Amino acid sequence: MRRSKIALILPAAVVCAIAWQRPQESAPSAPPDRVSDAFAAGWMLSDTNGDGIADSIAGKIVVPAHPSEAENAAAADLAGRAGFGSTGLTLPLVVNAAADTADGPRIWVGKDAVPAARSQELLPLLQLLEKDEGGVFAVGDNLAVVGTDDNGLLAAAEAYSARAPYQWRINGDKLSAIVDAARAAASEAHSRLIGVSYMRGQPGIRRAFLDGRTAVTAAALGIAVGSAHLAAVHELVVLGGASAVNRKPFAPGPTAPVPAATAQPGGEGAGGSQPPRLDLATLYTSHG
Structure with missing residues (x-):
């Protein structure tokens, strides 16, 4: 009888010991990689109905309280790319930092658009940039597009909005x-x-x-x-x-040729052919 009691008590004790073990703390996960593909569905762009196509823009492009002409132009490039990647959006897409009180994904344009609480995180990267150089940097869970001057800012905004994720x-x-x-x-x-x-x-x-x-x-x-x-x-x-x-x-190599338009009667150019036109569909689709 005594042996049977011990046989019952020992498994119960083992189970209790396992149950009361403190769970091991997992290592903090690294912040998500926003730089590699900021325009994929899941962050700035959202697929609200799960059909595999982005149909909403969840975030905003933020310019400083008093934006310069270059900052407005850079924001327009980024907003245009975000809009092209989604079948729907709610305006305004570009907002002023002074009026930006909501949460959500953000692409800050210009160092003065970055919130004061995050500006120190950006500073070491900004100090590395040279004349006419601009960058796209991860700041927390968001992105900042900055430059040492207008040329650098526009270089970064134009190249990144036109070419990312490539x-x-x-x-x-x-x-x-x-x-x-x-x-x-x-x-x-x-x-x-x-x-x-x-x-x-x-x-x-x-x-x-x-x-x-x-x-x-x-x-x-x-x-x-x-x-x-x-x-x-x-x-x-x-x-x-x-x-x-x-x-x-x-x-960089030659740019891919754009297919010539079909000749139209009375059109311009030799043989009545129309000049070739750039079709954005040959660069990006709704899937990127």
Whole structure:
């Protein structure tokens, strides 16, 4: 009888011990990667009915309280790209920082549009930019598009709104390949893409910035930036750490030809043909 009681008590004690164990605290998850694909459904763009097509814009493009002409132009580029990626939207899409009191995804245009609570997070990246250079940077769960001057700001807004999620060539290597190349070169790296910069008048990405959560050597960065999948990236930088320059010059190549319009009677040009027109549908669809 005594043995049977012990046999019943021991399993119960084990179960209680397991039940009262303190759960292990999981490591804090890294912030989401907004830089690689800001215009995919799930953040700025939303698929409200689950049919796989973005049909709403959940966030806003924010300009400073007193925006400059360049800041307004940059905001228009980004708003146009967001609008093209969705079948519906609620105006206004661009708002003034002084009147921006709601929550939700934000793309801040210009350093003065960034809330004071987040400006210190942006400052180390902003200080790295050179003349005529602008960047798109992750700030918290949002993005900031900034430049040292108007040329840099417009270079970043124009290139990013026209080409993301691709590095440069449409349907070429994507921005997400930057982190993949870094991890392939340094298996211990757990880096995240926190920014890309563009230089006025220069094709390709001037610099791609990775966070410094894991130390990556200059040699590993050199291998990564030399990858064929990073041909459009001039320099790879770990914030607060090493950097490496791509020794191979980037050749953007010819732009894909636009199909000629069908000839119309009495049209302009030789043989009555119409001049070729740019069709946005050849660049982007509702799926990106």
